[in-house]
Amino acid sequence: MKTNLCVDLNGLVLKNPVTTASGTYGFGREYGEYLDLSLLGAISVKGLTLEPREGNEGVRIAETPMGMINSVGLQNPGVHAFIEHEIPFLRSHDLKIIANINGNTIEEYCEMAQILDHADVDSIELNISCPNVKNGGLAFGTNPKVVQEVVSRVRKSTSKHLMVKLSPNVTDIKEIARIVEAEGADCLSLINTVSGMAIDIYKRRTVLKRGSGGLSGPAIKPIALKLVNDVYHTVKIPILGMGGIATHEDAVEFLLAGASAIAVGTANFSNPKAPVEILEGIQRYMVQMGYSSVTQITGDLK
Numbered sequence: 001m002k003t004n005l006c007v008d009l010n011g012l013v014l015k016n017p018v019t020t021a022s023g024t025y026g027f028g029r030e031y032g033e034y035l036d037l038s039l040l041g042a043i044s045v046k047g048l049t050l051e052p053r054e055g056n057e058g059v060r061i062a063e064t065p066m067g068m069i070n071s072v073g074l075q076n077p078g079v080h081a082f083i084e085h086e087i088p089f090l091r092s093h094d095l096k097i098i099a100n101i102n103g104n105t106i107e108e109y110c111e112m113a114q115i116l117d118h119a120d121v122d123s124i125e126l127n128i129s130c131p132n133v134k135n136g137g138l139a140f141g142t143n144p145k146v147v148q149e150v151v152s153r154v155r156k157s158t159s160k161h162l163m164v165k166l167s168p169n170v171t172d173i174k175e176i177a178r179i180v181e182a183e184g185a186d187c188l189s190l191i192n193t194v195s196g197m198a199i200d201i202y203k204r205r206t207v208l209k210r211g212s213g214g215l216s217g218p219a220i221k222p223i224a225l226k227l228v229n230d231v232y233h234t235v236k237i238p239i240l241g242m243g244g245i246a247t248h249e250d251a252v253e254f255l256l257a258g259a260s261a262i263a264v265g266t267a268n269f270s271n272p273k274a275p276v277e278i279l280e281g282i283q284r285y286m287v288q289m290g291y292s293s294v295t296q297i298t299g300d301l302k
């Protein structure tokens, strides 16, 4: 049986539904030793900022049962170095480039979007989990009014495909998803990490220097699946689902819950070949279950 793996995320066409999650894949270079990057549908690059950033200091990763908590921060070379040095490398592969953008203020997000509007990227992924410096450091994505403003203004700053990445650390993700859709986003990606903490009982200190961080990996999969399913029933724009995907079975769960494509994140650290294994597994599942197109799996929960 021939399987059609192509998915269209409302203007962003991927040759297959397997992508890698921002911050877990750098700019792809380190992973090229383990797999042919051209096998991937897309890479979402490490979160970009206007200026280069070092990220956070001190201990910034804590292992947990079934996952990890990170407070790496937005360590990146800055958007201009990305355009100059990383895009040509990524473009030498057959994959779509998703530029994950971050800002301290709405103005910074808009400036990033304007700069990338002229760059050779296929999609802009707006990470609204960043702290809003002008609003006491509360994440942009937690306040519906701020979400409305940031998405509306970024939408006006670029004609590129716009994906908005939702945080699970909100009261009602459906309300946020509705606003993002109404403001003209083409697609949603979810979920970002879940707020978490780890404590060293002998030092009587938090393991992470910053106190808390973002939990990712298999521990958050059930949370992510539920949120993807909630959002799927709330909006019409497609979903790029992620959160704890490590196997093709995990990936198929996300597709059934309503995702049109998936991203592999933390699993890349322990198994750099995970995205390719997941892609092969999805194809086997399609043959086994009689799906000719991967798009038929999306939302196909009985």
Ligand SMILES: Cc1cc2nc3c(=O)[nH]c(=O)nc-3n(C[C@H](O)[C@H](O)[C@H](O)COP(=O)(O)O)c2cc1C
Pocket: 021, 022, 023, 024, 046, 047, 048, 070, 072, 074, 100, 127, 165, 191, 192, 193, 215, 216, 217, 218, 220, 242, 243, 244, 245, 263, 264, 265, 266, 267
């Ligand atoms: C070390 C690390 C760094 C991350 N950096 C970013 C980032 O820069 N921008 C972003 O939108 N998400 C970032 N994320 C979140 C992931 O893209 C993903 O949404 C989350 O980890 C859930 O997927 P997973 O459980 O498969 O890792 C990061 C996650 C990890 C583990």
